Amino acid sequence: MATSKSTRSARVHSPRLAPPRVPGTAANGSDGGAPPCSITQLRRLRLLLPRLRAIYGMAVTAELALRQQAAEQDPEVADCLRAGVCDPIASQLQEVEDLIVEFRNAGDDSRP
Numbered sequence: 001m002a003t004s005k006s007t008r009s010a011r012v013h014s015p016r017l018a019p020p021r022v023p024g025t026a027a028n029g030s031d032g033g034a035p036p037c038s039i040t041q042l043r044r045l046r047l048l049l050p051r052l053r054a055i056y057g058m059a060v061t062a063e064l065a066l067r068q069q070a071a072e073q074d075p076e077v078a079d080c081l082r083a084g085v086c087d088p089i090a091s092q093l094q095e096v097e098d099l100i101v102e103f104r105n106a107g108d109d110s111r112p
Contacts, residue, residue, distance in 0.1 A: 037103035045100050056089040
């Protein structure tokens, strides 16, 4: 069975992180007001960051390896890996980092 090669495989992808947000603002740009967060919850969020960064690094490495290998369908698989794994993880990393900043700022505001 013959397969046709997609023209999208010729594109070179770079990490696409969400644009930086101003800490303390909601994702939609409005002032969402951070909910109170306990020290335990903040620690749990901070423990997620290195795990997500490691997963992201492995996924990007696999994507780049597929592109360098240049077998017939590897670029399409790399595109899927980028769109389905790398980009969503990068977005979640940004969200967790923003939440940590918001919770930290909310804790600072509540102190006399």
